[in-house]
Amino acid sequence: MRSSKSSTWLRITGLIVVLCLFVFPFFFLLLNSFKANTAITSNPLAFPEVFNWDNYRNAFEKMNYTASFFNSLVITLLGVALISLFAAMTAHYFVRNNTKFNQYTFMIMVAAMIIPFQAIMIPLVKIYGSLNLLDNKWSLIYMYLGFGSPLAVFIYHGFVKGIPAELEEAALIDGCTRRQTFFRIVFPVLAPTTATISILNVLWIWNDYLLPSLILVSPENRTLPLSTFNFYGTYSVDYGPLMAGLVLTVMPIMLVYIFAQRYIIQGVMQGSIK
Template structure:
């Protein structure tokens, strides 16, 4: 039995190591090529740099207007995630706790909306909002992220809230708390694990999104980091070294946040999945 268990553990670690390698290899290639000149990337993209070209990062930082693009991305991501969390948690709470006839219809409509691919509605979306003069602003983009992110967040909150005992809320109301106070002071703190899970998913989605911002944000001063990395791709040529450096700069903030908050993020995801 011990031998079988040992063999099973070895196989498990081999499989996990193989999956880890598959995830890390693309990141390593981007990191390696970010220190190369354009001709070195084209001639042998898999080789280590013969000479490390650290100036790629300084040039990419300046050309993509990193500071301004970073602020744009931070504002869009932070406000979008905050608004999604606030509205979806309250919506899910009402759908669970209120026995209204149309609640089930609203919930199933939101769940069904998740199967509609964005690519199928992006042209009508841009056409309609463009005719209304609502494009080329961060607020229009945040509004659209709210619309696209609500359904999944409500679905996840809905299942979690059903596991919270109603007696906790009834005790708070007996003590004089309003429904609003009960939700924010009693229910919402209990939902911390699922809130952390939704926050992680939405931050990764919105921070790394390219397609929707490329349709909405046209002016250069409104560009996000992901749109700024596209500035290195010309019609006939691409500076791959600078492009790789720009990619590393765009994902660096998320990596730093994850390194500092990885325990909270992993703990929240695990607790949310268990619930």
């Protein structure tokens, strides 16, 4: 009994330590978002003597927060929706039409995940620049579809294998077309997987900085992560509003993750069972 209790306390202590390590960066960010530049540079770990709410007002105005939030929201929602839809359809086609060509295509698609983005970003920007497709939110969404589909297809592929083909055959016998069978039978069954993939892609697209910085040039097209660059001057950094801007940037996605994390756990659990 004593050994079991001690091991329980050790696990709890370890989890508390890990929690503190994960929470500290956000706590540090939140703490300094209420301080002036001099207070941040002199002692960044000290509590603010006076809570300076002007940092948030300045950040909201300088980031053009409303427009940047709308840009991030549109790009994230459309990118996630297109990745989920097309990846599910592609995985279903690969599973139900298991030809040699489809097997090789699936292997190539999965192998594409190991290619780092940094290796192709310069040719990508040159090609899109020559076609006058830069500074366009639709071009960015199309790129997210291309870079996000391999992992989504790989995840969907394993789940589609677990769906009995007899369900689709019964729907076809009852008069459904293949498109109706997919959207009325297959896609609803994939709802936990879709939720998991959607949440992971929301976290990725919303927080992404590198790809939007290469594609979106005009200030009116910038996303929230790009808007935080407004606080960097040539020779100085406005740390107080910058910290407040980072809090405003990460807060929406943190709320989404807190309320949707159970869907990630459900999707991972179902995947491990299958």
